[in-house]
Amino acid sequence: MSRLWRGLGTVVQTSSANSHHYHTIQAIPRECIGSRISSRDRFQGRIPAVVFSQGLLEKNPNNRSPSRKQLLTTEGKQIRSIIKSVELPFFCSTTFQLQIRAGSGSSVLLESGRVLPIKARDKDTGKILNLVFVWADEGTELKVDVPVVFKGLEDCPGLKKGGHFNMIRSILKFQCPAEHIPQKIEVDVSKLDIDDRVLMHDIEVHPSFKLLSKNESMPICKIVSTYFANPEPMKV
Template identity: 55%
Template sequence: MAQCLRGKAAAAAAAGVSAPWRRAASASYHHTIQAVPRETSGPRAAARERRHGRVPAVLLTLAGASPGNGVAHRKLLTAERKQLVEMVKQSPYFLSTPVRLQVRAGERSNAVVHSGTVLPIKVHRDESTGHILNLVMVQADEGTMLKVNLPVEFKGESACPGLKKGGFLQKIRTSLVYLCPAEHIPPKIEVDLANLDVGDRVLMHNIPVHPSLKLLSKNETMPVCKILASKPVESETMQDLKS
């Protein structure tokens, strides 16, 4: 059987056709998660998948286009660990970037049983090794409203008047939660510091975003960052706790 498979692979290579489980890295390779169905769950089944170089994954489908309807369906999948590692490495905003998902009937099958756009929402890693253990995705069809934790990125530090005077940038929030239509999810939220002087601050609701995004916060007037006159000194209490 092994000789037969090798023979088929060689024939495919001679014909210029790559076997589906040995596709060469390409642009689509970094934007389409390749997966196959997984029939069993649990620690033992998950450990078996990892031993074979795969990552157990779950695809969640919401009950409706509106938020708060809960999960309608959970689909068990398994993805290639090598590919996921590459995708996470290539995209610093992996958990806020919709990607394509292609589910084939089996590891050595070309038959596609499901395809669509998904949003990775959780990557579980081993605390000691950093290896990816599990992946959770949600179906991100156009029109679906998703709650997304978006990373905050600060830009314009070199032009910031307050920082040029020797001020200190106090970063208060590193992420913000928005309700976003799947088709308008931004990979990040940019905060421009170019016009900020000492004493200035940027509030949550002052950050320009697409009009379809809704900030989910109990207090939208909370600051995301401040330009302080100098770096704050740790309180004696904190120093006591560290000593």
């Protein structure tokens, strides 16, 4: 169930992190590593994956938590089906149940838990070559890139007057408890006039969220009166 948060002229909707509990990703341990092994897995319809605690990515070794790292193999058909259902832009802001079984078709469950994907597509090819997950146990603080979706463009007064919508940020990074991760943030721009803008700190979210930005006064969108040949670049 979604919740609405009203800010300064905006309505922000955060979708429940539990909306995709019915998706369970099946995986088996991957003992061998290397580019040839990964290529063979992909040729056979599988996708190499890894899961670990996000604390393993901390730059300061003193802040790193036990890794719980496991090399895995997932079924490409299942992953593509899940991504199609969830929609790719929201895949890495949605938690899923992960079951690690002893082998293909095995009923022996080695480990299970909730995970958050943090990488799905290859930056160069756009293809799903590898999957990277972090454990998303309840109470764990995770850093998440949350997509921003803008609503109400068709009713926006500024656009009706001939203005143009300038989207500056399509993603906001938050640190939040795993059980409260929003799949997306919807910003209602239906009341914005020309020269109005929505700033990062205008967005009201769950009190446990921490916006990871050096400048919360930066705009995420604005209505400009004139179309610029070189508009302010969109940031992610």
